[in-house]
Amino acid sequence: MQRARVLIRNKPGVFDPQGKVVHSGLRRLGHESVQDVRVGKVIDLRFASGSPDELRARIERMCSEFLVNPVIEDYTIQFLDEE
Amino acid sequence: MQRARVLIRNKPGVFDPQGKVVHSGLRRLGHESVQDVRVGKVIDLRFASGSPDELRARIERMCSEFLVNPVIEDYTIQFLDEE
Amino acid sequence: MNNLDKRRFAASHGVSDEEYERVLEVLGREPSMTEIGVVSAMWSEHCSYKSSRVHLKKFPTTGPQVVQGPGENAGAVDIGGGLAAVFKMESHNHPSYIEPYQGAATGVGGILRDVFTMGARPIASLNSLRFGAIDHARTPYLFHGVVGGIAGYGNCVGVPTVGGEIYFDASYNGNILVNVFTVGVCKKDEIFLGVARGVGNPVFYVGAGTGRDGIHGATMASAQFSDQTEEKRPTVQVGDPFREKLLLEACLELMKTDVIVGIQDMGAAGLTSSSVEMADRGKLGIRIDADKIPVREENMSAYEMLLSESQERMLIVVERGKEDAIARIFDKWELEWAQIGEVIAEQRFEVYEKGELACDLPVSLLTSAAPQYDRPRKRPAYLDALKPAVIDAPDDLGQAFVELMASPNICSRASVYKQFDHMVGIGTVVRPGMGDAAVVRIPGTEQALAITVDCNSRFCYLDPREGAKLAVAECARNISCVGATPLGITDCLNFGDPTHPEVMWQFSEAVEGMSEACIAFDTPVVSGNVSLYNASFDKDIYPTPTVAMVGNFSRLLEGPGRAQGYCDASFKGEGDRVVLFGRTDTNDIGGSEYLWTRAAQLGQRPPRLDLELEKAVQRLVRDSIAQGLLLSAHDCADGGLGVTLAECCIGAEGHALGLNIEMDIDTIARADLFLFCESPSRIVVSVREADLSALVSQAEAAGVPSTVIGTVTALPRLVWPGVLDLPTGDLQHAHKHGLSRLDA
Amino acid sequence: MKVAVVVFPGSNCERDCEHVLENVIGASVVRAWHRDHELPKVDCVVLPGGFSYGDYLRAGAVSKISPIMKAVSEFAFSGGPVIGICNGFQVLLECGLLPGAMLRNRSLRFVCKDTFVRCATERTPFTSGLSLGEVLKLPIAHAEGNYYVDAEELRALQDNDQIVFQYTSGDGEANDGANPNGSIFNIAGVCNRAGNVLGMMPHPERAAEDVLGNSGGAALFASIIHTL
Numbered sequence A, B: 001m002q003r004a005r006v007l008i009r010n011k012p013g014v015f016d017p018q019g020k021v022v023h024s025g026l027r028r029l030g031h032e033s034v035q036d037v038r039v040g041k042v043i044d045l046r047f048a049s050g051s052p053d054e055l056r057a058r059i060e061r062m063c064s065e066f067l068v069n070p071v072i073e074d075y076t077i078q079f080l081d082e083e
Numbered sequence C: 001m002n003n004l005d006k007r008r009f010a011a012s013h014g015v016s017d018e019e020y021e022r023v024l025e026v027l028g029r030e031p032s033m034t035e036i037g038v039v040s041a042m043w044s045e046h047c048s049y050k051s052s053r054v055h056l057k058k059f060p061t062t063g064p065q066v067v068q069g070p071g072e073n074a075g076a077v078d079i080g081g082g083l084a085a086v087f088k089m090e091s092h093n094h095p096s097y098i099e100p101y102q103g104a105a106t107g108v109g110g111i112l113r114d115v116f117t118m119g120a121r122p123i124a125s126l127n128s129l130r131f132g133a134i135d136h137a138r139t140p141y142l143f144h145g146v147v148g149g150i151a152g153y154g155n156c157v158g159v160p161t162v163g164g165e166i167y168f169d170a171s172y173n174g175n176i177l178v179n180v181f182t183v184g185v186c187k188k189d190e191i192f193l194g195v196a197r198g199v200g201n202p203v204f205y206v207g208a209g210t211g212r213d214g215i216h217g218a219t220m221a222s223a224q225f226s227d228q229t230e231e232k233r234p235t236v237q238v239g240d241p242f243r244e245k246l247l248l249e250a251c252l253e254l255m256k257t258d259v260i261v262g263i264q265d266m267g268a269a270g271l272t273s274s275s276v277e278m279a280d281r282g283k284l285g286i287r288i289d290a291d292k293i294p295v296r297e298e299n300m301s302a303y304e305m306l307l308s309e310s311q312e313r314m315l316i317v318v319e320r321g322k323e324d325a326i327a328r329i330f331d332k333w334e335l336e337w338a339q340i341g342e343v344i345a346e347q348r349f350e351v352y353e354k355g356e357l358a359c360d361l362p363v364s365l366l367t368s369a370a371p372q373y374d375r376p377r378k379r380p381a382y383l384d385a386l387k388p389a390v391i392d393a394p395d396d397l398g399q400a401f402v403e404l405m406a407s408p409n410i411c412s413r414a415s416v417y418k419q420f421d422h423m424v425g426i427g428t429v430v431r432p433g434m435g436d437a438a439v440v441r442i443p444g445t446e447q448a449l450a451i452t453v454d455c456n457s458r459f460c461y462l463d464p465r466e467g468a469k470l471a472v473a474e475c476a477r478n479i480s481c482v483g484a485t486p487l488g489i490t491d492c493l494n495f496g497d498p499t500h501p502e503v504m505w506q507f508s509e510a511v512e513g514m515s516e517a518c519i520a521f522d523t524p525v526v527s528g529n530v531s532l533y534n535a536s537f538d539k540d541i542y543p544t545p546t547v548a549m550v551g552n553f554s555r556l557l558e559g560p561g562r563a564q565g566y567c568d569a570s571f572k573g574e575g576d577r578v579v580l581f582g583r584t585d586t587n588d589i590g591g592s593e594y595l596w597t598r599a600a601q602l603g604q605r606p607p608r609l610d611l612e613l614e615k616a617v618q619r620l621v622r623d624s625i626a627q628g629l630l631l632s633a634h635d636c637a638d639g640g641l642g643v644t645l646a647e648c649c650i651g652a653e654g655h656a657l658g659l660n661i662e663m664d665i666d667t668i669a670r671a672d673l674f675l676f677c678e679s680p681s682r683i684v685v686s687v688r689e690a691d692l693s694a695l696v697s698q699a700e701a702a703g704v705p706s707t708v709i710g711t712v713t714a715l716p717r718l719v720w721p722g723v724l725d726l727p728t729g730d731l732q733h734a735h736k737h738g739l740s741r742l743d744a
Numbered sequence D: 001m002k003v004a005v006v007v008f009p010g011s012n013c014e015r016d017c018e019h020v021l022e023n024v025i026g027a028s029v030v031r032a033w034h035r036d037h038e039l040p041k042v043d044c045v046v047l048p049g050g051f052s053y054g055d056y057l058r059a060g061a062v063s064k065i066s067p068i069m070k071a072v073s074e075f076a077f078s079g080g081p082v083i084g085i086c087n088g089f090q091v092l093l094e095c096g097l098l099p100g101a102m103l104r105n106r107s108l109r110f111v112c113k114d115t116f117v118r119c120a121t122e123r124t125p126f127t128s129g130l131s132l133g134e135v136l137k138l139p140i141a142h143a144e145g146n147y148y149v150d151a152e153e154l155r156a157l158q159d160n161d162q163i164v165f166q167y168t169s170g171d172g173e174a175n176d177g178a179n180p181n182g183s184i185f186n187i188a189g190v191c192n193r194a195g196n197v198l199g200m201m202p203h204p205e206r207a208a209e210d211v212l213g214n215s216g217g218a219a220l221f222a223s224i225i226h227t228l
């Protein structure tokens, strides 16, 4: 079994209203030391099999076809150890 | 500068409506090899300073007070290399 | 940068060579880069209306009911009780094609601000959407994005989306239309204007911080889509409906104080157009210190700040000495604010950046001296190639009927409007799907408004003048069908590339047709919007002059169980009699949905409209509703009489009834054409049996042809002996699932 | 009767609730602002619907850290009647005043429509004027109304008579077809053990006047007056 993770965030420069609200919430709770907050999505995928290289190509296709909105979002792919 | 990441997902056993919809979307696009999809949130935090240990304690407080709903969600904390 | 580079820089911003010469001439020097940015934005088609202005002058814009005509952020009409309805429609076509969710969402945000900037609390929104063919590869993505964006924004702000229209046609494959309308209400003598007055008065910036999003949005909306659009693409504007809601509440709270001199939202061309327009209206100038502008990104230049189209921002001129109110109210609502400048006597737009004058332009250069074009017009050749409709009667009329009900342009929109909060505000009396127009009670009163939006762009393609007239007529008919009186309109004129003479011909024809109809219905144009360059790869969209109309009821009486004095569309019960007002001409098949879905033809001409008959039919229906005579009223529009009857039987809540059609088939040559032609000026009503003869004689007295169609039955079947016998359920099923292929 | 309507940044049904309370029920209404540390002296507290803090992070999550929620909790612990409608329900869940949590609707879409709900207990101050099993037509409008508790908690809700409303068909059957969002056991509203705190997704204030064609929801507000 293989597990992969796609992290999706708004591109730099694209406004993240959610991050802003979370940031001010943290401040209100006294967590002044937080300087910046960005909120994004994480998608965990499980595959029966496949080498990382092969899976990466497949996941990249999924991202460009469906998972990610390239106009406003960036993504990174990670592979996870089996747990 | 320190960067930390909180990954939040629905607990095992708690229905994940988004994961389900993404999964069937991927299948419809022919990505049959995907066996399971879970969708969660990623919150990236930036701090001016702080050791990982100290920050971890602080972030754990943020999670239990605010960032995470323990009835349905689990979380993990990661530290990122400075970029 | 040398002068040649500057010229190129200007050209890359859409400023033509002649236009650049004009800048040099007026200015008497070379402009700075910042100034070029400002000029290009203000002279863009979107901001300057340079190709359309000469035509828009033809619109009727006055009348006793007009409180505020075109030229302000929104128009306003008197609705009685000391109140005004403030409304406008806006297009967000280009941004929505690039990023449908955010494009549509920020469109809603923009139109809401246009209305509340006048001091009116928004009470309802509508939208008018055009997508490419339903089976076009990109349509599902664009459709779900746009619908999601409207829902995401409008629901959160808490303004109900109570209606709209959606059409699918290949003409929009490369250029969708997203037009959004909002109406608000305020006291008619408490309207706020976007004007800068009083030299020395401070200018405040309030709302969200400025980022780099949407820089050049206005210029982008002023050019066709092409392969290069990708590179010019600005950072997409992301809407924050939460902040919009705070801004709405904060502005309305500030308006209860006496500190505001003028207020305007920052829409297209952001800070630039809001300051310049306010200065222009006040015949004064504005000086801005760019370093004071609240920003949310680092190292922004004055150029970027001036052209940014970040959302949820407003500019307010405050009376000197009363600045404290801004801090008190905007701090309370957790919004950013800053005094960024002041009103100056010289009619100039001055912007300082790090102590230096980065922009110093005469206001008139940006407004009255902006170019205006009477672009060449030419009757398009395609008109002469149109052929009359040829369509055989179907073998199975019932089957054809069911198929028509499932057509994407006719089927139920419930899957869409269920995603819109259409009830927040507890004012929605006639909900989407229930009637021809939405009816919204005005909070705190017994008054109500009726609102509707319409345009059949196939008709406009066949004949822009007649098509535009038909759009106004259908709006007025929709308003009349719920029992309200039409008061005024706003419009969104969506057309192709204005450098195509054929497009300008369509434009000019449509404006004249609209004007004629607006005069006939006494519905002046009080606001509107022009969206040109709706073309991709040189193919222009169908001319789409979308009309939104507002009507009023003086009073909604609460009767036993429900309000009276208005009507919805559905049949009410067994034994009620069904009457058609108006005339059916089976030659009115051109542009119809039936002709298109069955024969893939457009035909030669749109249905013929007789404005006098139309007015008489509408007056009759309004009067009979006021008398409490009618149980339902529904006009014949897309899909003709057949679809109207089916919709009346289906009803909004699925209490399907049936209908026995009792007309003599021998007098009708072609049942299919009779049922599905789209002659205008027709309304189907139902009455109690006891009221039938009174109604028929009223019609006679009013000079309106009336036909008794038949009788409502509890048995859910549509029966026309010898012609048709269909379970209502079959029609209902087809109607309900017509859009489901978008979900596959 | 005096009622406090709590307003958070982003609430958008506070006016609707005030209108019904004042003009339909005849109560007097005071607003409480999220930053207030104290509630005015009132007989009942309403947390209205809307999108407090834009529903960012999770619906109700940011509101729970507002100062006013401490005062609301104290009011609730001392037995005062509290009703959270839609977003107000979500806030009550986030604060822990009610058990469970909200997931996104199973359709992932916002849904606005009439639903039928069956009153499953009359013991709350808001349902005392209804009869057990009575079916009301009430509209919903939410994207996160898919109520979730684990199996053990569900049993506790049942054992302690805490399920107040269930989505049903028009004739009162709680089947899957009547469930608009996927909520567990068709739950539309729950109360705390004591019964004085009610959270519900449907909007009774949107169905409280004849002019809107549906006045069944007024009974919930009227119940409070009779209880007091």
Ligand SMILES: Nc1ncnc2c1ncn2[C@@H]1O[C@H](COP(=O)(O)OP(=O)(O)O)[C@@H](O)[C@H]1O
Pocket: C127, C128, C129, C161, C162, C163, C164, C165, C166, C409, C410, C413, C414, C416, C417, C420, C431, C432, C433, C434, C435, C436, C637, C638
């Ligand atoms: N984009 C939309 N948003 C909200 N409601 C819509 C939208 N499109 C259509 N509707 C509603 O769906 C119903 C049917 O629309 P339509 O078929 O255009 O009506 P009609 O033929 O009576 O003009 C109307 O109540 C209309 O307001």
Ligand SMILES: [Mg+2]
Pocket: C165, C454, C637, C638
């Ligand atoms: Mg229509």
